[in-house]
Amino acid sequence: MMVQRRSEFELFYDSSYFTTRQLHPVAAVRLSFLGYARWAAEHAAPFPTMIAEHHAGFAVVGIRLDYGRPFTFLDGTRLQMSSTSRLLSQLTLMETVTTIVSDTTHLATVSLLCRALDVAPGDGMLAAPSRLASSVVGSYRPEEIDQDDKPVDHVEAILSRLDATVPQLVEGTSQRLIDRQLCEAADQWCFTEVIGLVASARETLIDDRADEFPVLRTGLSQRLCQVVVKLRRPLFLHDRAAIRTRMYTDHERRLFVHHISGASGAVHAIAIETLEPPQ
Incomplete structure (x- = not known):
């Protein structure tokens, strides 16, 4: 039986890869996409070549980030990543999954769901949703x-359950300019930075309202166990984002739900952070 091909790599990390509690969520998602870039280079085409020559x-x-066992900066010295890629939904979607371990300790698994694009020739990288180019599809095994x-x-599965059974505890709204530090090569927000945006919104809510709602402080003291994100449309350089953040308590778990909107009020992304229960 044939199995999906993997791309594997290792790095010796520094303190910027971690928060005080765990592998930094932004670092985990960055490592995941780097894993796909390596997979593509080894089995299909390097990402810049895919865009420039295949127009794909x-x-x-x-994004789905699931944390594994507790692991902090001083618990090891290196990270090992293993990534796969597969095509779905009539060749309109690609899923890449990366496991992140340190020797025998499983730190996290990250799944990225990606929409295939037809990229117009030229430096502007204008793109539209499409079936993946046949020249790239041909690199994938059956x-x-x-x-x-x-x-x-x-x-949506988590939101449906929360809306049906779990009362909201508190909410707040924060604002953020989409500056170039949050953008990627096409001057639109980089998906990895959305993870950081919602973490910042959570901590802003805590800073603003924890005196009134002390339970909010668990949003600083507990480890994340999962982050899921649904990206609907991009924000671009110097757009302004409003992030509406709500906190829920589902049994022993605390959840922070974020809706990111642009100037028109349209929702551009929804993210849900789930914290580990208090010990």
Whole structure:
């Protein structure tokens, strides 16, 4: 039986890869996409070549980060990543999954769901949703293609359960300019930075209202166990984002739900952070 091909790499990390509690969520997602870039270079085409010569690219539309065992900066010295890639939904979606370990300790698994794009020639990298270019599809093995698979919408599944059964505790709104530090090569927000944006919004809510709602402080003291993100449309350089953040308590777990909107009020992304229960 054939198995999906993997790309594997290792790095010796520094303190910037970690918060005081765990592997930094932004670092985990960055490592995941780096894992896909390596997979593509080894088995299909390097990402810049894919865009420049095959006029094909991907836009990340979904992120799922699941943390494993507790692990902090001083618990090891290096990280090992292993990534796969497969095509889904009539060749319109690509899923890449990266596991992150340190020797025998599993730190995290990151799944990125990406929409295939047709990229126009030229430096502007204008793109539109499309089936993936046949010249790139040909690099995938049959066991790496499932045209009928339609991924689960993890964000909507959690929201439906919360809205039906769990009362909201507190909410707040913060503002953020999408500056170039948050952007990627096409001058639109970089999906990895959305993870940091919502973490900042959570801590802003805590800073603003923890005296009134002390339970908010668990948003600083507890480890994240999961982050899921649904990206609907990009924000561009110097757009202004409003992030509406709500906190829920579901049994022993605390959840922070974020809706990121642009100037028109349209929602551009929804993210849900789930914290580990207090010990």
